[in-house]
Amino acid sequence: MNILYDERVDGELPRADKAILLAELRQRIPDLKLLHSAEDLRPYECDGLSAYRTTPMLVALPERLEQVATLLKVCHAQKIPVVPRGAGTGLSGGALPLEQGVLLVMAKFNRILEINPQGRFARVQPGVRNLAISQAAAPHELYYAPDPSSQIACSIGGNVAENAGGVHCLKYGLTVHNLLKVEILTVEGERLTLGSDALDSPGFDLLALFTGSEGMLGVVTEVTVKLLPKPQVAKVLLAAFDSVEKAGAAVADIIAAGIVPGGLEMMDNLSIRAAEDFIHAGYPVDAEAILLCELDGVEADVHDDCERVRHVLEKAGATEVRLARDEVERAKFWAGRKNAFPAVGRISPDYYCMDGTIPKRQLPAVLRGIKDFSDEYGLRVANVFHAGDGNMHPLILFDANAPGELERAEELGAKILELCVAVGGSITGEHGVGREKINSMCVQFNADELTVFHAVKAAFDPSGLLNPGKNIPTLHRCAEFGGMHVHAGKLPFPELERF
Amino acid sequence: MSTASMIERADDSAAVLVEQVQDALSQRRPLAIRGGDSKAFLGRMVDGEPLDMRAHIGIVSYDPTELVVTARAGTTLVDLVAALDAHEQMLPFEPPRFDGVATLGGSIASGLSGPRRPWAGSARDFVLGTRVITGHGKHLRFGGEVMKNVAGYDLSRLMAGSFGCLGIITEVSLKVLPKPRLCRSLRLEMPADRALLKLSEWGQQPLPISGACHDGSALCLRLEGGEGSVLAACDRLGGEPQQASLWDDLREQRLDFFRDPRPLWRLSVPLATPSLAVPGEQFIDWGGAQRWLKSDMSEADLRRIVTEVGGHAICYTAGHAASPFHPLPTGLMRYHRQLKAALDPQGIFNPGRQYAEV
Numbered sequence: 027m028n029i030l031y032d033e034r035v036d037g038e039l040p041r042a043d044k045a046i047l048l049a050e051l052r053q054r055i056p057d058l059k060l061l062h063s064a065e066d067l068r069p070y071e072c073d074g075l076s077a078y079r080t081t082p083m084l085v086a087l088p089e090r091l092e093q094v095a096t097l098l099k100v101c102h103a104q105k106i107p108v109v110p111r112g113a114g115t116g117l118s119g120g121a122l123p124l125e126q127g128v129l130l131v132m133a134k135f136n137r138i139l140e141i142n143p144q145g146r147f148a149r150v151q152p153g154v155r156n157l158a159i160s161q162a163a164a165p166h167e168l169y170y171a172p173d174p175s176s177q178i179a180c181s182i183g184g185n186v187a188e189n190a191g192g193v194h195c196l197k198y199g200l201t202v203h204n205l206l207k208v209e210i211l212t213v214e215g216e217r218l219t220l221g222s223d224a225l226d227s228p229g230f231d232l233l234a235l236f237t238g239s240e241g242m243l244g245v246v247t248e249v250t251v252k253l254l255p256k257p258q259v260a261k262v263l264l265a266a267f268d269s270v271e272k273a274g275a276a277v278a279d280i281i282a283a284g285i286v287p288g289g290l291e292m293m294d295n296l297s298i299r300a301a302e303d304f305i306h307a308g309y310p311v312d313a314e315a316i317l318l319c320e321l322d323g324v325e326a327d328v329h330d331d332c333e334r335v336r337h338v339l340e341k342a343g344a345t346e347v348r349l350a351r352d353e354v355e356r357a358k359f360w361a362g363r364k365n366a367f368p369a370v371g372r373i374s375p376d377y378y379c380m381d382g383t384i385p386k387r388q389l390p391a392v393l394r395g396i397k398d399f400s401d402e403y404g405l406r407v408a409n410v411f412h413a414g415d416g417n418m419h420p421l422i423l424f425d426a427n428a429p430g431e432l433e434r435a436e437e438l439g440a441k442i443l444e445l446c447v448a449v450g451g452s453i454t455g456e457h458g459v460g461r462e463k464i465n466s467m468c469v470q471f472n473a474d475e476l477t478v479f480h481a482v483k484a485a486f487d488p489s490g491l492l493n494p495g496k497n498i499p500t501l502h503r504c505a506e507f508g509g510m511h512v513h514a515g516k517l518p519f520p521e522l523e524r525f
Numbered sequence: 526m527s528t529a530s531m532i533e534r535a536d537d538s539a540a541v542l543v544e545q546v547q548d549a550l551s552q553r554r555p556l557a558i559r560g561g562d563s564k565a566f567l568g569r570m571v572d573g574e575p576l577d578m579r580a581h582i583g584i585v586s587y588d589p590t591e592l593v594v595t596a597r598a599g600t601t602l603v604d605l606v607a608a609l610d611a612h613e614q615m616l617p618f619e620p621p622r623f624d625g626v627a628t629l630g631g632s633i634a635s636g637l638s639g640p641r642r643p644w645a646g647s648a649r650d651f652v653l654g655t656r657v658i659t660g661h662g663k664h665l666r667f668g669g670e671v672m673k674n675v676a677g678y679d680l681s682r683l684m685a686g687s688f689g690c691l692g693i694i695t696e697v698s699l700k701v702l703p704k705p706r707l708c709r710s711l712r713l714e715m716p717a718d719r720a721l722l723k724l725s726e727w728g729q730q731p732l733p734i735s736g737a738c739h740d741g742s743a744l745c746l747r748l749e750g751g752e753g754s755v756l757a758a759c760d761r762l763g764g765e766p767q768q769a770s771l772w773d774d775l776r777e778q779r780l781d782f783f784r785d786p787r788p789l790w791r792l793s794v795p796l797a798t799p800s801l802a803v804p805g806e807q808f809i810d811w812g813g814a815q816r817w818l819k820s821d822m823s824e825a826d827l828r829r830i831v832t833e834v835g836g837h838a839i840c841y842t843a844g845h846a847a848s849p850f851h852p853l854p855t856g857l858m859r860y861h862r863q864l865k866a867a868l869d870p871q872g873i874f875n876p877g878r879q880y881a882e883v
């Protein structure tokens with residue numbers, strides 16, 4: 027089932043009059059930068075999920091809060107859908123535009139407003155890049171912990187909207203754990219402050235609710251993040267295994283030994299080889315799997331923990347365990363992992379990145395399942411895995427120019443996500459649902475649960491004008507999807523009429 | 526995994542609870558949701574039929590290598606912690622157990638966290654998933670048993686700290702962590718002003734602090750981590766050894782400070798807030814971010830002073846304040862009402878417990 031907005035199953039959108047909208051925006055916000063020629067709109071047709079493109083009606087690039095507020099008010103009055111966008115690195119089509127909608131690009135809000143070392147926080151505009159926060163805090167020996175691999179490009183507003191993670195989230199948490207406060211504008215252009223400068227705030231935890239809400243509940247206009255003292259040292263161990271099962275078991279053994287590594291990553295043979303070809307990180311290309319285990323903290327503890335982990339890894343049957351000798355080698359070990367996606371991009375015309383999570387003990391079974399699907403669909407799959415927190419990134423290799431391959435890749439991807447749900451996991455760990463996984467949501471949630479999600483949305487955006495069609499599928503979509511997709515004779519939505 | 530005692534103390538009464546909720550819905554009868562009733566002092570009185578959660582107990586699953594435990598809402602924290610103890614793991618946010626009667630559901634619904642909170646995170650930070658009986662009488666599942674999950678809105682973390690006003694939590698999955706290898710506590714005599722300055726300075730350094738309070742005359746620190754880091758920090762910071770039971774007594778509000786007959790307030794303020802000049806006795810916790818106050822001062826004056834520094838105040842003495850929780854700005858309250866109406870359209874779950882409007 028196509029994931030582009032389909033009014034038949036995703037709900038009718040109001041008919042917008044571009045000329046009237048443009049006229050009113052120009053009159054009310056004369057200094058607002060607007061793009062509306064076909065050529066100017068092209069770069070905004072997609073986010074990081076580039077297989078899907080839609081030309082927005084127009085693109086707005088505001089620089090001041092009042093411009094955003096007025097734009098939202100005008101659009102609300104004229105019933106025009108608004109799709110927020112940060113840096114456009116999202117991998118699930120969360121910022122995919124609508125033909126009848128305005129794409130609200132927050133990237134120009136790129137000022138760091140305050141770095142407060144005593145209070146250990148940074149107050150920034152939403153378009154500030156993730157890495158720029160840590161760079162600005164570095165003179166104080168502080169940093170912002172969540173580090174998505176896209177951190178040189180992605181915006182903090184987009185991180186809040188996706189609840190982005192990174193390789194260090196097992197120990198340091200996701201975006202939601204590292205926020206103090208966000209300022210938002212509602213779909214009606216009303217300002218709200220969620221959270222506070224203190225560690226908690228009165229009332230319902232709307233900060234948690236908004237984190238990961240994919241631009242569906244409000245537009246993030248300012249973010250206050252926590253800063254942490256930089257760990258004194260970080261060391262990385264690389265362990266090679268002759269089977270992924272053994273590597274998976276080693277992950278559990280490390281945790282069972284009472285150690286919570288700063289990062290714990292796994293790569294399978296195909297990704298090892300791709301990364302090694304690209305980065306020359308020194309990975310053992312014959313290994314079936316490698317683990318990268320980073321231990322960080324105070325020197326003495328890190329030293330002891332390295333010894334403990336080495337022992338655990340050896341006992342778990344590692345064929346080789348290497349401690350990065352110095353910072354250069356440590357950076358190299360990580361560069362291989364952090365560049366795994368582009369590395370895989372070099373060995374295949376296209377690749378499709380999945381983002382399911384599973385209980386760690388299910389890893390061997392899920393990897394076997396993926397292997398079977400891969401054979402069935404005739405497409406290679408490289409596996410990169412945030413092993414510490416059970417977040418898999420299977421990369422499906424395909425050629426978009428070969429007829430039918432994209433569709434096969436997507437089908438294979440959907441199969442993998444269903445498997446994740448079946449073993450007690452989730453269809454998305456950090457990349458979000460967006461449009462990409464809109465059908466898979468019907469597998470993870472039943473109609474009653476989806477109804478609650480829609481009710482939450484309506485509490486903040488009753489007219490459904492903010493990023494319509496993302497994150498939560500309509501029950502109609504699920505009914506149709508379910509009809510095409512009967513599991514063992516059981517319909518997931520038996521109570522709904524079929525189309 | 527599950528020991529015999531855990532099985533003995535397991536009972537799934539979800540079906541009964543759902544029936545009770547459906548009954549209440551059909552008669553539009555408000556419910557006062559109750560676990561161990563250990564937090565009755567907190568919040569407003571609820572005029573509703575008591576719904577007792579204590580029969581819905583037991584650990585549903587616990588695999589130490591996954592760092593996840595799932596238990597029914599009526600399970601006492603004492604039972605839950607005992608199961609974790611057996612595997613050298615813990616609830617890092619240290620919720621108060623209040624004479625052993627506090628339940629898991631009540632702890633999450635009220636979102637209370639103990640002394641480790643500024644460093645480890647809050648109750649809501651450790652919530653991975655919940656099962657909830659909704660205002661439509663359905664028993665639903667949000668979130669899950671995995672560390673990372675961004676499918677749909679984060680309703681499970683929204684439930685944390687909502688005081689039962691948005692739905693009945695029947696089951697909670699929490700992230701747990703291994704206990705630290707070593708724990709040492711220190712006592713350093715110094716006035717509060719100096720302690721706050723020191724905490725702000727040390728907070729910017731990679732020290733293994735996991736508890737920091739000031740009792741009026743001395744700064745007490747808890748250091749946790751590996752041997753190397755803890756012993757090195759002890760050497761560096763100096764001071765006298767302090768009994769570790771301090772942290773339990775603080776968490777459970779058993780210290781002498783809490784016996785003072787004046788009303789108790791909890792002030793939540795930004796980390797680097799200097800000493801607050803308010804009448805009464807203060808006890809500083811959370812490295813400066815939480816100030817306990819015993820004072821007769823007027824609610825309005827107190828709220829004004831905390832608001833000025835960017836914080837808020839909650840009254841911990843039952844019946845003392847007209848609105849025990851800090852009042853919300855009008856705009857925010859409107860969305861609270863709309864959210865309440867969306868999730869509990871008949872307004873039967875703990876109406877008014879937090880605010881008269883929800």
Ligand SMILES: Cc1cc2nc3c(=O)[nH]c(=O)nc-3n(C[C@H](O)[C@H](O)[C@H](O)COP(=O)(O)OP(=O)(O)OC[C@H]3O[C@@H](n4cnc5c(N)ncnc54)[C@H](O)[C@@H]3O)c2cc1C
Binds near residue numbers: 179240456
């Ligand atoms: C190579 C690569 C590696 C990646 N690695 C990781 C990783 O390790 N971990 C991870 O979590 N993600 C990763 N990502 C995904 C992506 O970078 C994150 O999802 C990121 O948070 C998106 O930020 P953005 O600014 O690009 O947002 P966009 O893509 O512009 O938007 C993402 C979503 O946020 C909404 N949004 C954006 N700004 C706002 C705002 N101001 N207010 C309200 N809503 C807003 C949009 O509507 C959309 O739904 C990776 C992506 C790439 C391309």
